[in-house]
Amino acid sequence: MTERPGLVVIGAGPAGLAATLAAAARGVRVTLVDAAPEAGGQFHRQPGAGLGARRTRALHHGWRTWERLRDGLAAHIAAGRVTHLADHHVWCVEGARGAFTAHALLGPGQEESVAVRADAVLLATGGYEKVLPFPGWTLPGVVTAGGAQAMLKGGLVLPGRTAVVAGTGPLLLPVAVGLADAGAKVAALVESADPRAFVRHARVLAAHPDKLAEGARYAARLARHRVGVHVRHTVVAAHGTGRLDAVTVAALDADGRVRDGSERRIPCDSLAVGHGMLPHTDLAETLGCRLDGTGVAVDDEQRTDVPGVWAAGETTGIGGAALSLAEGRIAGLSVAARLDSRAPEPGSYAEAAGARAGLREFFAVVDRVCAPPARWTERVGDDTQVCRCEEVSAAAVREAVDGLGAGDVRTVKLLTRAGMGWCQGRMCGPAVAGLTGCPPTPARRPFARPVPLGVLAREPDASP
Amino acid sequence: MRPRTPARLVRARPEPSFTVTFDGREITVLPGRTIAAALWSAGVVSWRTTRDRGEPRGVFCGIGVCFDCLLTVNGRPNQRACLVRAEPGDVIRTQEGTGHDD
Numbered sequence: 001m002t003e004r005p006g007l008v009v010i011g012a013g014p015a016g017l018a019a020t021l022a023a024a025a026r027g028v029r030v031t032l033v034d035a036a037p038e039a040g041g042q043f044h045r046q047p048g049a050g051l052g053a054r055r056t057r058a059l060h061h062g063w064r065t066w067e068r069l070r071d072g073l074a075a076h077i078a079a080g081r082v083t084h085l086a087d088h089h090v091w092c093v094e095g096a097r098g099a100f101t102a103h104a105l106l107g108p109g110q111e112e113s114v115a116v117r118a119d120a121v122l123l124a125t126g127g128y129e130k131v132l133p134f135p136g137w138t139l140p141g142v143v144t145a146g147g148a149q150a151m152l153k154g155g156l157v158l159p160g161r162t163a164v165v166a167g168t169g170p171l172l173l174p175v176a177v178g179l180a181d182a183g184a185k186v187a188a189l190v191e192s193a194d195p196r197a198f199v200r201h202a203r204v205l206a207a208h209p210d211k212l213a214e215g216a217r218y219a220a221r222l223a224r225h226r227v228g229v230h231v232r233h234t235v236v237a238a239h240g241t242g243r244l245d246a247v248t249v250a251a252l253d254a255d256g257r258v259r260d261g262s263e264r265r266i267p268c269d270s271l272a273v274g275h276g277m278l279p280h281t282d283l284a285e286t287l288g289c290r291l292d293g294t295g296v297a298v299d300d301e302q303r304t305d306v307p308g309v310w311a312a313g314e315t316t317g318i319g320g321a322a323l324s325l326a327e328g329r330i331a332g333l334s335v336a337a338r339l340d341s342r343a344p345e346p347g348s349y350a351e352a353a354g355a356r357a358g359l360r361e362f363f364a365v366v367d368r369v370c371a372p373p374a375r376w377t378e379r380v381g382d383d384t385q386v387c388r389c390e391e392v393s394a395a396a397v398r399e400a401v402d403g404l405g406a407g408d409v410r411t412v413k414l415l416t417r418a419g420m421g422w423c424q425g426r427m428c429g430p431a432v433a434g435l436t437g438c439p440p441t442p443a444r445r446p447f448a449r450p451v452p453l454g455v456l457a458r459e460p461d462a463s464p
Numbered sequence: 465m466r467p468r469t470p471a472r473l474v475r476a477r478p479e480p481s482f483t484v485t486f487d488g489r490e491i492t493v494l495p496g497r498t499i500a501a502a503l504w505s506a507g508v509v510s511w512r513t514t515r516d517r518g519e520p521r522g523v524f525c526g527i528g529v530c531f532d533c534l535l536t537v538n539g540r541p542n543q544r545a546c547l548v549r550a551e552p553g554d555v556i557r558t559q560e561g562t563g564h565d566d
Binding site: 042146148183 | 472473476478479495498500505516523524531549
Protein backbone atom coordinates (compact mmCIF):
# COMPACT_ATOMS: atom_id res chain seq x y z
CA MET A 1 0.00 0.00 0.00
CA THR A 2 1.37 3.40 -0.88
CA GLU A 3 0.72 5.94 1.81
CA ARG A 4 -0.23 9.43 0.85
CA PRO A 5 2.28 12.02 1.91
CA GLY A 6 1.91 12.97 5.56
CA LEU A 7 2.19 16.22 7.43
CA VAL A 8 2.55 16.62 11.16
CA VAL A 9 1.16 19.92 12.45
CA ILE A 10 2.37 20.90 15.91
CA GLY A 11 -0.08 23.18 17.65
CA ALA A 12 -3.88 23.33 17.26
CA GLY A 13 -4.35 27.10 17.56
CA PRO A 14 -5.54 29.30 14.69
CA ALA A 15 -2.39 28.78 12.57
CA GLY A 16 -2.23 25.01 13.05
CA LEU A 17 -5.95 24.57 12.42
CA ALA A 18 -5.98 26.75 9.29
CA ALA A 19 -3.01 24.83 7.92
CA THR A 20 -4.58 21.48 8.79
CA LEU A 21 -7.84 22.34 7.01
CA ALA A 22 -6.08 23.73 3.91
CA ALA A 23 -3.73 20.76 3.57
CA ALA A 24 -6.31 18.07 4.37
CA ALA A 25 -8.76 19.52 1.84
CA ARG A 26 -6.08 18.94 -0.81
CA GLY A 27 -5.46 15.32 0.04
CA VAL A 28 -2.64 15.56 2.56
CA ARG A 29 -2.86 13.13 5.46
CA VAL A 30 -2.44 15.32 8.55
CA THR A 31 -1.57 14.43 12.12
CA LEU A 32 -2.41 17.37 14.36
CA VAL A 33 -0.49 17.19 17.63
CA ASP A 34 -1.43 19.49 20.49
CA ALA A 35 -0.77 19.76 24.22
CA ALA A 36 -4.28 20.81 25.21
CA PRO A 37 -7.20 18.43 25.79
CA GLU A 38 -9.15 20.25 23.04
CA ALA A 39 -8.18 22.11 19.88
CA GLY A 40 -8.27 25.91 19.80
CA GLY A 41 -4.94 27.04 21.19
CA GLN A 42 -4.83 29.95 23.61
CA PHE A 43 -7.05 32.21 21.50
CA HIS A 44 -9.93 29.75 21.17
CA ARG A 45 -9.33 27.97 24.48
CA GLN A 46 -12.51 26.11 25.48
CA PRO A 47 -13.88 25.45 28.97
CA GLY A 48 -13.54 21.90 30.25
CA ALA A 49 -16.47 19.85 28.92
CA GLY A 50 -17.72 18.95 32.40
CA LEU A 51 -18.33 22.63 33.15
CA GLY A 52 -21.30 22.54 30.80
CA ALA A 53 -20.88 26.02 29.30
CA ARG A 54 -23.79 26.76 26.95
CA ARG A 55 -22.70 30.21 25.85
CA THR A 56 -18.93 30.01 25.62
CA ARG A 57 -18.92 32.74 22.98
CA ALA A 58 -19.52 35.31 25.74
CA LEU A 59 -15.84 34.87 26.65
CA HIS A 60 -14.52 34.76 23.09
CA HIS A 61 -13.69 36.85 20.08
CA GLY A 62 -13.93 35.54 16.54
CA TRP A 63 -16.53 32.92 17.51
CA ARG A 64 -17.70 32.35 13.93
CA THR A 65 -14.13 31.69 12.87
CA TRP A 66 -13.80 29.20 15.69
CA GLU A 67 -17.00 27.40 14.65
CA ARG A 68 -15.69 27.12 11.10
CA LEU A 69 -12.33 25.75 12.28
CA ARG A 70 -13.91 23.38 14.80
CA ASP A 71 -16.50 22.01 12.35
CA GLY A 72 -13.94 21.74 9.56
CA LEU A 73 -11.62 19.77 11.82
CA ALA A 74 -14.42 17.46 12.92
CA ALA A 75 -15.37 16.77 9.28
CA HIS A 76 -11.80 15.93 8.27
CA ILE A 77 -11.39 13.68 11.33
CA ALA A 78 -14.65 11.88 10.50
CA ALA A 79 -13.46 11.40 6.92
CA GLY A 80 -10.17 9.92 8.13
CA ARG A 81 -8.04 12.66 6.62
CA VAL A 82 -6.89 14.14 9.94
CA THR A 83 -5.78 12.49 13.17
CA HIS A 84 -5.95 14.80 16.19
CA LEU A 85 -3.61 13.81 19.02
CA ALA A 86 -4.73 15.88 22.02
CA ASP A 87 -2.82 15.95 25.33
CA HIS A 88 0.41 15.32 23.42
CA HIS A 89 3.28 17.57 24.54
CA VAL A 90 5.92 17.64 21.80
CA TRP A 91 9.41 17.88 23.25
CA CYS A 92 11.55 17.34 20.15
CA VAL A 93 11.25 17.07 16.38
CA GLU A 94 14.12 15.47 14.53
CA GLY A 95 14.92 14.32 11.02
CA ALA A 96 15.44 15.79 7.58
CA ARG A 97 13.57 16.18 4.30
CA GLY A 98 10.95 13.49 3.88
CA ALA A 99 11.52 11.72 7.20
CA PHE A 100 10.68 13.57 10.39
CA THR A 101 9.80 12.25 13.82
CA ALA A 102 7.96 14.30 16.43
CA HIS A 103 8.37 13.02 19.99
CA ALA A 104 5.52 13.79 22.36
CA LEU A 105 4.93 13.14 26.04
CA LEU A 106 1.44 11.92 26.87
CA GLY A 107 -0.30 14.22 29.32
CA PRO A 108 -1.09 14.79 32.06
CA GLY A 109 1.30 12.19 33.51
CA GLN A 110 3.99 12.95 30.91
CA GLU A 111 5.91 9.78 31.71
CA GLU A 112 5.43 8.07 28.37
CA SER A 113 6.61 9.31 24.98
CA VAL A 114 5.25 8.49 21.55
CA ALA A 115 6.79 9.09 18.12
CA VAL A 116 4.83 10.54 15.18
CA ARG A 117 6.45 10.17 11.75
CA ALA A 118 5.77 12.43 8.78
CA ASP A 119 7.17 13.64 5.48
CA ALA A 120 6.76 17.29 6.41
CA VAL A 121 6.44 19.36 9.57
CA LEU A 122 4.47 22.51 10.27
CA LEU A 123 5.45 24.34 13.44
CA ALA A 124 2.49 26.29 14.80
CA THR A 125 3.67 26.44 18.38
CA GLY A 126 2.39 29.93 19.14
CA GLY A 127 3.82 32.26 21.72
CA TYR A 128 3.93 33.06 25.39
CA GLU A 129 3.75 36.23 27.38
CA LYS A 130 6.65 38.48 28.20
CA VAL A 131 6.55 39.97 31.70
CA LEU A 132 9.20 42.38 32.90
CA PRO A 133 9.96 42.27 36.62
CA PHE A 134 9.06 44.91 39.18
CA PRO A 135 9.15 44.85 42.99
CA GLY A 136 6.56 42.38 44.26
CA TRP A 137 5.91 40.60 40.96
CA THR A 138 6.43 37.16 42.52
CA LEU A 139 3.56 37.60 45.01
CA PRO A 140 0.65 35.17 44.64
CA GLY A 141 -2.17 37.11 42.99
CA VAL A 142 0.16 38.54 40.35
CA VAL A 143 -0.48 36.61 37.14
CA THR A 144 0.22 37.20 33.48
CA ALA A 145 -2.57 38.90 31.56
CA GLY A 146 -2.80 35.92 29.23
CA GLY A 147 -2.76 33.58 32.22
CA ALA A 148 -5.75 35.33 33.79
CA GLN A 149 -7.55 34.99 30.46
CA ALA A 150 -6.59 31.32 30.07
CA MET A 151 -7.84 30.47 33.56
CA LEU A 152 -11.09 32.30 32.85
CA LYS A 153 -11.70 30.75 29.43
CA GLY A 154 -10.60 27.24 30.41
CA GLY A 155 -11.69 26.99 34.05
CA LEU A 156 -14.35 29.71 34.42
CA VAL A 157 -12.46 31.15 37.39
CA LEU A 158 -11.24 34.62 38.32
CA PRO A 159 -7.90 35.48 39.94
CA GLY A 160 -9.67 37.48 42.64
CA ARG A 161 -12.48 39.94 43.32
CA THR A 162 -10.65 43.15 42.45
CA ALA A 163 -8.16 43.16 39.62
CA VAL A 164 -5.74 45.63 38.08
CA VAL A 165 -4.73 44.94 34.47
CA ALA A 166 -1.37 46.43 33.57
CA GLY A 167 1.63 46.45 31.26
CA THR A 168 1.47 47.22 27.57
CA GLY A 169 0.00 45.86 24.38
CA PRO A 170 -3.31 45.02 22.74
CA LEU A 171 -3.91 41.91 24.89
CA LEU A 172 -4.68 44.07 27.94
CA LEU A 173 -7.98 45.28 26.46
CA PRO A 174 -9.74 41.90 26.01
CA VAL A 175 -8.31 40.70 29.32
CA ALA A 176 -9.75 43.68 31.22
CA VAL A 177 -13.10 43.41 29.43
CA GLY A 178 -13.26 39.64 29.97
CA LEU A 179 -12.53 39.88 33.70
CA ALA A 180 -15.14 42.65 34.10
CA ASP A 181 -17.76 40.76 32.06
CA ALA A 182 -17.18 37.72 34.29
CA GLY A 183 -17.79 39.69 37.46
CA ALA A 184 -14.41 40.95 38.65
CA LYS A 185 -14.14 44.57 39.67
CA VAL A 186 -11.40 45.91 37.41
CA ALA A 187 -9.98 48.78 39.46
CA ALA A 188 -7.72 50.08 36.69
CA LEU A 189 -6.27 49.36 33.28
CA VAL A 190 -2.69 50.64 33.33
CA GLU A 191 -1.00 50.97 29.91
CA SER A 192 2.55 52.32 29.71
CA ALA A 193 2.32 53.27 26.04
CA ASP A 194 0.76 56.47 24.75
CA PRO A 195 -1.97 55.63 22.22
CA ARG A 196 -1.41 59.06 20.66
CA ALA A 197 1.82 57.60 19.30
CA PHE A 198 -0.36 55.68 16.83
CA VAL A 199 -1.10 59.00 15.13
CA ARG A 200 2.42 58.98 13.73
CA HIS A 201 1.42 55.85 11.83
CA ALA A 202 -1.84 57.20 10.45
CA ARG A 203 -1.34 55.66 7.02
CA VAL A 204 -1.09 52.14 8.43
CA LEU A 205 -4.00 52.70 10.80
CA ALA A 206 -6.18 54.02 7.99
CA ALA A 207 -5.69 50.70 6.20
CA HIS A 208 -7.14 48.84 9.20
CA PRO A 209 -10.52 50.38 10.03
CA ASP A 210 -11.55 47.03 11.52
CA LYS A 211 -8.78 47.27 14.12
CA LEU A 212 -9.77 50.83 15.01
CA ALA A 213 -13.39 49.75 15.39
CA GLU A 214 -12.29 46.85 17.61
CA GLY A 215 -10.34 49.26 19.82
CA ALA A 216 -13.34 51.57 20.04
CA ARG A 217 -15.61 48.67 21.03
CA TYR A 218 -13.26 47.69 23.85
CA ALA A 219 -13.08 51.31 25.03
CA ALA A 220 -16.87 51.49 25.14
CA ARG A 221 -17.13 48.25 27.10
CA LEU A 222 -14.47 49.39 29.57
CA ALA A 223 -16.41 52.63 30.05
CA ARG A 224 -19.62 50.66 30.63
CA HIS A 225 -17.85 48.66 33.34
CA ARG A 226 -16.48 51.97 34.72
CA VAL A 227 -12.88 50.78 34.38
CA GLY A 228 -10.44 53.65 34.81
CA VAL A 229 -7.92 53.62 31.95
CA HIS A 230 -4.52 55.12 32.74
CA VAL A 231 -2.24 55.52 29.73
CA ARG A 232 1.44 56.43 30.10
CA HIS A 233 1.23 54.89 33.56
CA THR A 234 2.98 51.88 34.99
CA VAL A 235 2.80 49.62 38.03
CA VAL A 236 5.94 50.45 40.01
CA ALA A 237 5.35 47.92 42.80
CA ALA A 238 3.05 45.16 44.01
CA HIS A 239 2.43 44.93 47.76
CA GLY A 240 1.31 42.26 50.17
CA THR A 241 2.47 39.63 52.62
CA GLY A 242 1.99 36.17 51.23
CA ARG A 243 -0.56 37.51 48.75
CA LEU A 244 -1.15 40.67 46.76
CA ASP A 245 -3.22 43.37 48.47
CA ALA A 246 -2.35 46.53 46.51
CA VAL A 247 -0.28 47.96 43.68
CA THR A 248 1.38 51.34 43.33
CA VAL A 249 0.72 52.98 39.98
CA ALA A 250 2.57 56.05 38.69
CA ALA A 251 2.54 58.33 35.67
CA LEU A 252 5.46 58.31 33.23
CA ASP A 253 6.96 61.37 31.57
CA ALA A 254 8.12 61.52 27.96
CA ASP A 255 11.52 60.04 28.94
CA GLY A 256 9.99 57.10 30.77
CA ARG A 257 10.67 58.54 34.23
CA VAL A 258 8.07 58.37 37.00
CA ARG A 259 6.48 61.79 37.46
CA ASP A 260 7.21 63.10 40.94
CA GLY A 261 4.25 62.80 43.26
CA SER A 262 2.16 60.80 40.78
CA GLU A 263 2.32 57.53 42.73
CA ARG A 264 -1.05 56.19 43.80
CA ARG A 265 -1.85 53.02 45.74
CA ILE A 266 -4.72 50.92 44.40
CA PRO A 267 -6.07 48.13 46.61
CA CYS A 268 -6.54 44.88 44.67
CA ASP A 269 -6.18 41.14 45.22
CA SER A 270 -5.06 40.35 41.69
CA LEU A 271 -2.85 41.92 39.04
CA ALA A 272 -2.92 40.69 35.45
CA VAL A 273 0.25 41.97 33.83
CA GLY A 274 2.00 41.56 30.47
CA HIS A 275 4.43 43.39 28.23
CA GLY A 276 3.77 41.72 24.90
CA MET A 277 4.44 38.25 23.59
CA LEU A 278 7.38 36.12 22.47
CA PRO A 279 7.36 33.28 19.92
CA HIS A 280 7.90 29.65 20.96
CA THR A 281 10.87 28.63 18.80
CA ASP A 282 12.46 25.68 20.65
CA LEU A 283 11.38 22.98 18.19
CA ALA A 284 12.47 25.13 15.24
CA GLU A 285 15.87 25.76 16.77
CA THR A 286 16.47 22.06 17.43
CA LEU A 287 15.64 21.39 13.77
CA GLY A 288 18.19 24.02 12.79
CA CYS A 289 15.74 26.61 11.42
CA ARG A 290 17.08 30.13 11.10
CA LEU A 291 15.48 32.76 13.30
CA ASP A 292 14.69 36.30 12.22
CA GLY A 293 14.77 38.41 15.36
CA THR A 294 12.81 36.44 17.96
CA GLY A 295 10.67 34.45 15.49
CA VAL A 296 11.28 31.66 13.00
CA ALA A 297 12.33 33.01 9.59
CA VAL A 298 9.98 31.99 6.76
CA ASP A 299 9.62 32.73 3.04
CA ASP A 300 6.50 33.75 1.11
CA GLU A 301 5.12 30.19 1.40
CA GLN A 302 5.83 30.04 5.17
CA ARG A 303 8.73 27.66 4.55
CA THR A 304 11.64 27.75 7.00
CA ASP A 305 15.16 27.40 5.64
CA VAL A 306 15.12 23.69 6.59
CA PRO A 307 13.61 21.70 3.69
CA GLY A 308 10.37 20.03 4.72
CA VAL A 309 9.72 22.33 7.68
CA TRP A 310 7.08 25.07 7.56
CA ALA A 311 6.15 27.55 10.32
CA ALA A 312 3.06 29.71 10.77
CA GLY A 313 1.44 31.92 13.36
CA GLU A 314 3.05 33.54 16.38
CA THR A 315 6.09 31.24 16.22
CA THR A 316 7.18 33.35 13.23
CA GLY A 317 6.45 36.66 14.98
CA ILE A 318 3.66 38.08 17.11
CA GLY A 319 0.64 39.31 15.16
CA GLY A 320 -2.58 37.91 16.58
CA ALA A 321 -5.13 35.33 15.50
CA ALA A 322 -6.10 36.78 12.11
CA LEU A 323 -2.49 36.82 10.94
CA SER A 324 -2.04 33.28 12.26
CA LEU A 325 -5.02 32.13 10.21
CA ALA A 326 -3.65 33.69 7.03
CA GLU A 327 -0.18 32.24 7.57
CA GLY A 328 -1.59 28.84 8.45
CA ARG A 329 -3.69 28.74 5.30
CA ILE A 330 -0.73 29.70 3.11
CA ALA A 331 1.44 27.08 4.81
CA GLY A 332 -1.20 24.38 4.32
CA LEU A 333 -1.56 25.18 0.62
CA SER A 334 2.18 25.23 0.17
CA VAL A 335 2.64 21.89 1.93
CA ALA A 336 -0.03 20.26 -0.25
CA ALA A 337 1.61 21.50 -3.44
CA ARG A 338 5.23 20.86 -2.44
CA LEU A 339 4.54 17.30 -1.23
CA ASP A 340 3.12 16.77 -4.71
CA SER A 341 6.34 18.21 -6.21
CA ARG A 342 4.52 21.30 -7.45
CA ALA A 343 4.72 24.97 -6.67
CA PRO A 344 1.49 26.34 -5.22
CA GLU A 345 -0.46 28.53 -7.63
CA PRO A 346 0.04 32.08 -6.38
CA GLY A 347 -3.64 32.80 -7.07
CA SER A 348 -4.66 30.12 -4.56
CA TYR A 349 -3.30 32.12 -1.66
CA ALA A 350 -3.33 35.70 -2.95
CA GLU A 351 -6.11 36.74 -0.59
CA ALA A 352 -4.38 35.27 2.46
CA ALA A 353 -1.09 36.80 1.37
CA GLY A 354 -2.74 40.23 1.14
CA ALA A 355 -4.15 39.86 4.65
CA ARG A 356 -0.76 38.68 5.88
CA ALA A 357 1.06 41.71 4.47
CA GLY A 358 -1.43 44.16 5.96
CA LEU A 359 -1.51 42.54 9.39
CA ARG A 360 2.27 42.26 9.60
CA GLU A 361 2.49 45.97 8.84
CA PHE A 362 -0.13 46.77 11.47
CA PHE A 363 1.53 44.69 14.19
CA ALA A 364 4.92 46.19 13.42
CA VAL A 365 3.36 49.52 14.41
CA VAL A 366 1.79 47.98 17.54
CA ASP A 367 5.19 46.58 18.45
CA ARG A 368 6.79 50.02 18.18
CA VAL A 369 4.06 51.89 20.06
CA CYS A 370 3.70 49.24 22.79
CA ALA A 371 7.38 48.77 23.54
CA PRO A 372 8.19 48.52 27.26
CA PRO A 373 8.73 52.00 28.70
CA ALA A 374 12.24 53.41 28.59
CA ARG A 375 14.08 53.17 31.91
CA TRP A 376 11.96 50.28 33.19
CA THR A 377 15.15 48.62 34.43
CA GLU A 378 15.79 51.55 36.79
CA ARG A 379 12.64 50.63 38.69
CA VAL A 380 13.78 47.04 39.29
CA GLY A 381 15.17 47.18 42.84
CA ASP A 382 18.27 45.16 43.69
CA ASP A 383 16.26 42.79 45.88
CA THR A 384 13.64 42.09 43.17
CA GLN A 385 13.74 38.45 42.08
CA VAL A 386 14.49 38.41 38.34
CA CYS A 387 14.69 34.64 37.78
CA ARG A 388 11.56 33.24 39.40
CA CYS A 389 12.73 29.60 39.22
CA GLU A 390 16.24 29.92 40.62
CA GLU A 391 15.46 32.94 42.82
CA VAL A 392 18.16 35.18 41.39
CA SER A 393 17.94 38.83 42.42
CA ALA A 394 18.50 41.88 40.24
CA ALA A 395 21.55 42.61 42.40
CA ALA A 396 23.14 39.29 41.43
CA VAL A 397 22.43 39.86 37.74
CA ARG A 398 23.91 43.36 37.89
CA GLU A 399 26.95 42.11 39.81
CA ALA A 400 27.61 39.52 37.09
CA VAL A 401 28.02 42.33 34.57
CA ASP A 402 29.46 45.17 36.65
CA GLY A 403 31.63 43.16 39.04
CA LEU A 404 32.41 39.96 37.18
CA GLY A 405 32.58 41.30 33.63
CA ALA A 406 29.93 39.15 31.95
CA GLY A 407 29.30 40.42 28.42
CA ASP A 408 26.43 38.21 27.28
CA VAL A 409 23.33 36.57 28.76
CA ARG A 410 24.85 33.10 28.61
CA THR A 411 27.73 34.15 30.86
CA VAL A 412 25.26 35.86 33.20
CA LYS A 413 23.36 32.57 33.35
CA LEU A 414 26.48 30.57 34.16
CA LEU A 415 27.50 33.02 36.88
CA THR A 416 24.09 33.52 38.52
CA ARG A 417 21.88 30.54 37.48
CA ALA A 418 19.34 33.03 36.04
CA GLY A 419 17.58 31.05 33.31
CA MET A 420 18.78 27.63 34.49
CA GLY A 421 15.57 26.55 36.21
CA TRP A 422 12.36 24.80 35.27
CA CYS A 423 11.21 27.38 32.73
CA GLN A 424 14.63 27.46 31.05
CA GLY A 425 14.79 31.25 30.98
CA ARG A 426 11.51 31.79 29.19
CA MET A 427 10.26 34.06 31.98
CA CYS A 428 13.48 35.89 32.91
CA GLY A 429 15.18 36.05 29.49
CA PRO A 430 13.90 39.51 28.48
CA ALA A 431 14.55 40.88 31.98
CA VAL A 432 18.13 39.60 32.11
CA ALA A 433 18.80 41.06 28.67
CA GLY A 434 17.32 44.40 29.71
CA LEU A 435 19.09 44.62 33.06
CA THR A 436 22.50 43.71 31.67
CA GLY A 437 22.24 45.59 28.39
CA CYS A 438 23.19 42.36 26.61
CA PRO A 439 21.32 41.50 23.42
CA PRO A 440 18.81 38.67 23.89
CA THR A 441 20.19 35.53 22.27
CA PRO A 442 18.40 32.30 21.33
CA ALA A 443 18.42 29.97 24.32
CA ARG A 444 19.18 26.79 22.30
CA ARG A 445 17.15 24.42 24.40
CA PRO A 446 17.67 20.86 23.17
CA PHE A 447 14.24 19.86 24.50
CA ALA A 448 11.15 22.03 24.35
CA ARG A 449 9.97 20.85 27.76
CA PRO A 450 11.27 18.78 30.68
CA VAL A 451 11.58 15.11 29.71
CA PRO A 452 11.83 12.29 32.27
CA LEU A 453 15.22 10.55 32.11
CA GLY A 454 13.42 7.22 31.77
CA VAL A 455 11.87 8.42 28.51
CA LEU A 456 15.25 9.42 27.10
CA ALA A 457 16.75 6.08 28.16
CA ARG A 458 13.97 4.22 26.32
CA GLU A 459 14.20 6.26 23.07
CA PRO A 460 16.17 4.05 20.66
CA ASP A 461 16.47 6.83 18.09
CA ALA A 462 16.36 9.95 20.21
CA SER A 463 19.48 11.41 18.63
CA PRO A 464 19.61 11.96 14.89
CA MET B 465 -29.76 41.38 40.24
CA ARG B 466 -27.52 38.46 41.01
CA PRO B 467 -23.79 39.21 40.84
CA ARG B 468 -22.00 38.35 37.63
CA THR B 469 -19.85 35.22 37.68
CA PRO B 470 -17.93 33.42 34.93
CA ALA B 471 -20.36 30.49 35.14
CA ARG B 472 -23.42 32.74 34.73
CA LEU B 473 -21.75 34.59 31.86
CA VAL B 474 -21.50 31.37 29.83
CA ARG B 475 -24.74 29.87 31.26
CA ALA B 476 -22.86 26.89 32.62
CA ARG B 477 -24.75 23.78 33.68
CA PRO B 478 -21.92 21.77 35.18
CA GLU B 479 -21.96 18.04 35.71
CA PRO B 480 -22.07 16.89 39.35
CA SER B 481 -19.13 18.06 41.46
CA PHE B 482 -16.68 15.79 43.26
CA THR B 483 -14.19 16.24 46.06
CA VAL B 484 -10.41 16.25 46.33
CA THR B 485 -8.22 17.04 49.32
CA PHE B 486 -5.76 19.89 49.49
CA ASP B 487 -3.32 19.53 52.41
CA GLY B 488 -5.91 17.31 54.06
CA ARG B 489 -8.81 19.74 53.61
CA GLU B 490 -11.72 18.62 51.48
CA ILE B 491 -12.43 20.81 48.44
CA THR B 492 -15.42 20.59 46.12
CA VAL B 493 -14.46 20.61 42.43
CA LEU B 494 -16.48 21.04 39.26
CA PRO B 495 -15.51 18.52 36.57
CA GLY B 496 -13.41 19.86 33.71
CA ARG B 497 -11.33 22.15 35.89
CA THR B 498 -7.57 22.00 36.24
CA ILE B 499 -6.21 21.72 39.75
CA ALA B 500 -5.23 25.40 39.57
CA ALA B 501 -8.78 26.42 38.64
CA ALA B 502 -10.18 24.18 41.38
CA LEU B 503 -7.91 25.80 43.97
CA TRP B 504 -8.70 29.34 42.77
CA SER B 505 -12.41 28.64 43.02
CA ALA B 506 -11.81 27.49 46.60
CA GLY B 507 -10.04 30.78 47.35
CA VAL B 508 -6.53 29.27 47.40
CA VAL B 509 -3.93 31.22 45.39
CA SER B 510 -0.61 29.79 46.59
CA TRP B 511 0.49 26.17 46.98
CA ARG B 512 4.24 26.07 46.69
CA THR B 513 7.12 27.50 48.67
CA THR B 514 10.36 28.19 46.86
CA ARG B 515 13.49 26.16 47.55
CA ASP B 516 15.73 29.00 48.65
CA ARG B 517 13.71 31.77 50.26
CA GLY B 518 10.60 29.75 51.11
CA GLU B 519 8.35 32.25 49.30
CA PRO B 520 4.77 31.33 48.41
CA ARG B 521 3.88 30.87 44.72
CA GLY B 522 0.85 29.89 42.70
CA VAL B 523 -0.33 30.43 39.13
CA PHE B 524 1.73 32.87 37.11
CA CYS B 525 1.61 32.14 33.36
CA GLY B 526 -1.43 29.85 33.49
CA ILE B 527 -0.43 27.98 30.33
CA GLY B 528 2.31 25.59 31.44
CA VAL B 529 5.36 27.68 30.57
CA CYS B 530 6.61 29.16 33.87
CA PHE B 531 6.46 26.15 36.25
CA ASP B 532 5.61 28.41 39.19
CA CYS B 533 2.40 26.52 40.02
CA LEU B 534 4.08 23.19 40.85
CA LEU B 535 2.50 20.98 43.49
CA THR B 536 2.27 17.36 44.55
CA VAL B 537 -0.61 15.26 43.19
CA ASN B 538 -1.20 11.76 44.53
CA GLY B 539 2.40 11.60 45.73
CA ARG B 540 3.97 12.88 42.50
CA PRO B 541 5.77 16.21 43.01
CA ASN B 542 6.38 18.91 40.39
CA GLN B 543 3.00 18.71 38.66
CA ARG B 544 1.86 21.88 36.92
CA ALA B 545 -1.46 22.77 38.53
CA CYS B 546 -2.47 24.83 35.49
CA LEU B 547 -2.26 21.80 33.16
CA VAL B 548 -3.36 18.82 35.25
CA ARG B 549 -7.12 18.19 35.37
CA ALA B 550 -8.52 17.52 38.84
CA GLU B 551 -9.90 13.99 39.26
CA PRO B 552 -12.22 12.67 41.97
CA GLY B 553 -10.31 11.74 45.10
CA ASP B 554 -7.07 13.45 44.15
CA VAL B 555 -4.76 13.99 47.09
CA ILE B 556 -3.16 17.38 46.45
CA ARG B 557 -0.42 18.80 48.60
CA THR B 558 1.50 22.04 48.88
CA GLN B 559 4.98 21.58 47.49
CA GLU B 560 7.83 22.62 49.77
CA GLY B 561 11.10 23.27 47.96
CA THR B 562 11.92 20.57 45.43
CA GLY B 563 8.99 18.43 46.54
CA HIS B 564 11.36 15.62 47.44
CA ASP B 565 12.34 14.88 51.04
CA ASP B 566 15.73 16.49 51.45
